[in-house]
Amino acid sequence: MKTAITPTREQDYPEWYQQVIKASDLAERSPVRGCMVIKPWGYALWENITRWLDDRFKAIGVRNAYFPIFIPLSFLESEAKHVEGFAKECAVVTHHRLEKGKGGGLEPAGKLTEPLVVRPTSETIIMDSFKKWISSYRDLPLLINQWANVVRWEMRTRMFLRTSEFLWHEGHTAHATAEDAMDLTMKILDIYEDLAENVLAMPVLKGVKSEAERFPGADDTFAIEAMMQDRKALQAGTSHFLGQNFAKASDIKFQTADELEAYVWTTSWAVSTRLIGGLIMTHGDDDGLVLPPKVAMSQIVLLPISRKPEDYEKIMAYTDGLAEELRKVHYHHRPLSVEIDRRDTGGARGWEWIKKGIPLRVEIGPRDMAADSVFVGRRDKGHKDRVSMKRAEFVDNIGNLLDDIHSNLLNRARDYQKEHTHRMDDKEDFYRFFTPENKEKPEIHGGFVESHWCGNPECETKIKDDLNVTIRCMSVNGETEDGSCICCDAASTRRVVFAKSY
RNA sequence: CGGGGCGUGGCGCAGCCUGGUAGCGCACCUGCUUUGGGAGCAGGGAGUCGCAGGUUCAAAUCCUGCCGCCCCGACCA
Incomplete structure (x- = not known):
């Protein structure tokens, strides 16, 4: 049967993905490496996502604000752990003027005394404001969100899934107690799940990340994970409980009702235009894009x-x-x-x-x-x-x-997702399941596997090194079950979800 | 950043080995025909063959360098 998209998903999944984006007129490549032009049919998807989320955020008291795209280099020189995670992929502005060069072209001139970093995320600059805005428990909770673009100079980009510049929202909140901050973190995760299922028709697993997959600087990272049609997992949204790490790094203290000084508890959370990539790969077929009605530009x-x-x-x-x-x-x-x-x-x-x-x-x-x-x-x-x-x-x-x-x-x-989710207790089965027949150009294989994990990061690393499979998330319901680690056979009390991922 | 593949009208490709001023299908424009369906016929517009050097009387084709894209890795909220 003739299909509108060639190749089909089965023939060449990554190429099919590119072709769907072209054929559906969602976006096109830009002259700038790793960047994309989002066309009206694609941008409308983002507008619908943003409108829906914005309403939900406002309904729980979150307010929108806007922080600058440029961050002073010194802000990233703090000792905050998360800076290390981004340092390698920062775009840096070093000049503020162009002059005619010898060759007739334009050359940067007017060197800045302090280079500016184009935000890869805004924690540092937002925390700088929070420090000024918070002095008393009466100022808490402080619930702020911004809709923005961010830039991460990625090694390998893919349309919508990982572009050098992308659109997102980033929520940042500060609370008087750990409980309040954790409640907010989970509330946001529920909103993300609701967005995924009720707007994008994208079923997701909700869970907490292992230490290796955690956002640097977070005490806990929670995420929604979806399964694409090549059976890889896509992290579609994250909500972080940051404890007092950022409060301490940025010195954000407040006075409690009983006149004590304390650090605030913070959270941060985000979804991005990556969701559109997820949408394409969840519903698209060999005739092109398939849009759920609530997110489509037109029904x-x-x-x-x-x-x-x-x-x-x-x-x-x-x-x-x-x-x-x-x-x-x-x-x-x-x-x-x-x-x-x-x-x-x-x-x-x-x-x-x-x-x-x-x-x-x-x-x-x-x-x-x-x-x-x-x-x-x-x-x-x-x-x-x-x-x-x-x-x-x-x-x-x-x-x-x-x-x-x-x-x-x-x-x-x-x-x-159900069809390709399996419980496994045998290491050989596990390895066979995640090993493609054609290693040069892997066919569609794998899926989600619920297996026991002893909790040792070394086992996690071993599986990643061997198979490129990672722990996507762990249940937050606290369910326990006795078993033995899929990797080392040591005693384990719970199953976690393993998968290859984007 | 390492390994592999690929860059030829908007999209998909042939031509390259064996140099001789560019071709096919779809899309687009015009006319006629058709009329519940990815229409048919005729005509037409559109490409400095990724970029820059080199070899040559002559380069899409041969040589060198660079850039970009895709895949597999590394890396990665």
């Missing part, structure tokens, strides 16, 4: 079929009327967004929208108009699997129809 495209000149006006009027009616419908608190594609390019027109992943395609021809009906194709079903329904029925049930697409996508992804 519906109307495709009038009116090639006989005498039909043209009537069909267009019918189409416009339907669009107007649909746009009055609210879907999860927002008016439906409806596209009309009037081009007369035959079936190719429909395929373009399939590749772009729009949830519903509605064809409107003379016969539909005569019967007061519409011909509807769902992106989550085969492209030939289209049904005729009465126009009024379609409009009245549009919300249910879109919700059904959402839950179908979510269930499908859940089933896939």
Whole structure:
């Protein structure tokens, strides 16, 4: 069968990913290494994510602020542990002027006395503000978020998943007690899970990271992990309980109600445009992108079929009327967004929208108009699997129809994750499971494996060195089970989730 | 940053071995035909063949250097 995307996922997954981004018009490469231009169809996904999250953050009292993109070099010279993690990938501004050079080109001039670092993350500069803003327990909790771009000079980039510059939000909070900070950390993790499942239809595992995978400077890192269709794990969001580490590094103290001096407890949390990469790899198929309705720029495209000149006006009027009616419908608190594609390019027109992943395609021809009906194709079903329904029925049930697409996508992804999640207690099985047959160009293999781990970082490292498999997360429910470590056979009290990851 | 592959109109590719001023499919524009479907015919626009040197009467093709992309690693909130 002919597919709209070549190669297929099975043939070459990484190449398929690139081709989907191209074919769906989400983004394109920029002239700058590792950077990308996010096009309207792609940026709308981010806008919908940001709008949803922003509402949820505000609902729990978080306020937005904005901190500078430039961070004084001295801020990163503090002894904070996390700085080491970023030092190698910082872009640094050293000059503030361009002058005509000898060759006729422009050359940097006007050397800065103190170089500025382009933020890879904003902890240091935000903590600097927190120090000024906090003096009493009455100032707490302080709940701040910023929507921003950050730059990390990555060795190897991939569109959406790891780009040199990316868009994200970073939440930073300060609390009077460890309990308050931990509560907030978990509250955010729940919001991320809700976002993933209810907006992106992306099932996730929620858990805590092992020490090796923890954010440098955090006491605990919590994450949501999703399974892509190549069965690799994608860390889709993180929420960190930072203890008093940053408070001590930045000297953020407050006076308690009983007049004692204490360090604040802080958290930080983020999701980024990486989520869009996750979205592509969770739902995309060999015909292109597949978008869940709540995150799509538009839910519906109307495709009038009116090639006989005498039909043209009537069909267009019918189409416009339907669009107007649909746009009055609210879907999860927002008016439906409806596209009309009037081009007369035959079936190719429909395929373009399939590749772009729009949830519903509605064809409107003379016969539909005569019967007061519409011909509807769902992106989550085969492209030939289209049904005729009465126009009024379609409009009245549009919300249910879109919700059904959402839950179908979510269930499908859940089933896939379940199908490729296994419990393993035998080391050989474990190694075989994670070893591809073709090492040069690995086929799709592996998945999530729940195995016992003794807690020794050396076992974790050994497995990483041998198989490039890491512990993605550990349950936060405190479930225990006696067993023996998949690596060293020592006694273990719990299973953790192993997988290859992005 | 190491190993491998690749850079030719918007997209996918052939041509390169055996140098002789660039071709195919899709997309785009025009006309006719078709009309519930990734349409057919005819015509057309669009490429300094990644960049820079070199060899040569002549370079997409041969040589050298560089850049970029993809994969496997290393690295990585």
